[in-house]
Amino acid sequence: MHSTYPIGTAGQKWDEAERQAWRDQTTIKRHYQHEVVAKIKALGEQFNVKQYGALSYDPDRYPLFCIKSKPWHCDKPVVLITGGVHGYETSGVHGALQFAQSEMARYSKHFNIIVAPCVSPWGYETINRWNPLALDPNRSFYANSTAEESANLIKLVASLGDNVLVHIDLHETTDSDESEFRPALAARDGIEYEAGMIPDGFYTVGDSENPQPEFQAAVIESVSKVTHIAPADDKGEIIGSVVVQDGVINYPMVKLGLCGGVTSCTYGTTTEVYPDSPKVTDQECNAAQVAAITGGLDYVISQLK
Template sequence: MRSTYTYPIGTPGEKWGDAERIQWREQTSIKREYQQEVVPKIQALSEKLNVEQYGALSYDESRFPLFCIKSKNWDEDKPIALVTGGVHGYETSGVHGALKFAATQMAHYSQYFNLVIAPCVSPWGYETINRWNPLALDPNRSFYKDSPAEESANLMKLVASFNKDVLVHIDLHETTDTDETEFRPALAARDGIEYIEGMIPDGFYTVGDTENPQSEFQAAVIESVSKVTHIAPADEKGEIIGSEVVQHGVINYPMVKLGLCGGVTTCTYGTTTEVYPDSPKVTDEECNDAQVAAIIGGLDYVIAKEQLSK
């Protein structure tokens, strides 16, 4: 459905230049603080797990250090499992779901995997509740060589530092009502294209990789999450956010082609989760629990499939 809505920045049909990007950045504001809400939770894990700084954002290096949490007893014989959250900083349960998994489940799963969790890839976006970074770039479309997005480039450097390929990558996201009220209209304005209104699905779903869909793995994630929250149904076209539903609660994207975080590794098993926090059927904590359940479902499947031992 086409919309008559006009975004307040830029000229319709014309791509933004530097002036429009600056205008967009100047209308953002700090709404919550990374150093108060996220960093203390990360540091609290340092006694039981390894907390490492893998970079910092040049916008304010002291305000925006980038941390990852690693298994305490790294074992070269174990496969690597990567969990990423907050690639889109405004997607709150991605950040706090990753941290809850680290606090409650990481010790158990470290028996099978060398686990790495990057809980808040985009802390500026977390603070301003934004999808983009200050340059009006989407980190989750910027995972490619010589990335202009610092958030993406820093995570790619972290992945490159691993001594082997990643076996499992679970990237935690949300689909929110503001995707349609703010972020997709802003994207259309930035790129000088027409905004065509879409539908936000009510429920959880996952995004697999078109080139490596791993349908059984996706099904295991969906089954685990269904014990915590409801799964998004397909719309009347058999789609979710404009993509074909290939199995219950699952769509696929070409991860590498689109520069998505889901393509940052060459993993065998990968999924991008999508929680719907604006549903009247869920609480914030249930959204965090859904992210934890997604990780558990995926890892349990891989343990069984690959016959991993402690």
């Protein structure tokens, strides 16, 4: 399907002029400091809140924080929770914060836990998938990344060593993926836009190089108690990928530069909530993210016994 995006010339990749035009039409729509940073800092007595970087676009406005369990025991496996890699995916950010507020202390008995709840705060404020350079942080997890958001998280993960056992990356699939972000991507790359279908419900993306189907199933089972699971389409797919089990597809995480490949963890998954469904509320979306984490961690605990 051909789509005329308002920026750029059909069939031509964007240059800096087009990227600037795209950047100029972005606006601040919500407040990272008030809505996210304040909640992170409120956890400072219970956990170790650390700044692991800042975005050069405005370092004072966009500091990057993580929340770490304390005390940190060297003999415990590490769990990494990331949210807001795509800043516009609201429940990724607030689901991570809700987990830290309500469940992290309990699971810290079994794990060292580190939560990076908002990897892309500029994207959070402008409700965008990209960063200001029209780069997708969730395709930028590779050596010498040009996306600051990704590079800062890579550095944080490197500081954890090689003992990250679990990584759960919290995302959403929204109607705006088809109305705005995928058409913009096609325009930026000078290719023709082909319309897709947004799945109605929750699903996960495993690593095709390490799929861990029983772990994925535990996540899906836990989430199914909170919200509905996305069905496969008439091709047996979700967003163009084969459904390998109920509510699960797989991607090659490292090859695609996805956040899900930022560690060499044994158990990893990327969650996808559908916040635009008439069947859910914002709070249910946050609760689904928490259920994904707890379901996954409960499974891992059962394997460690």
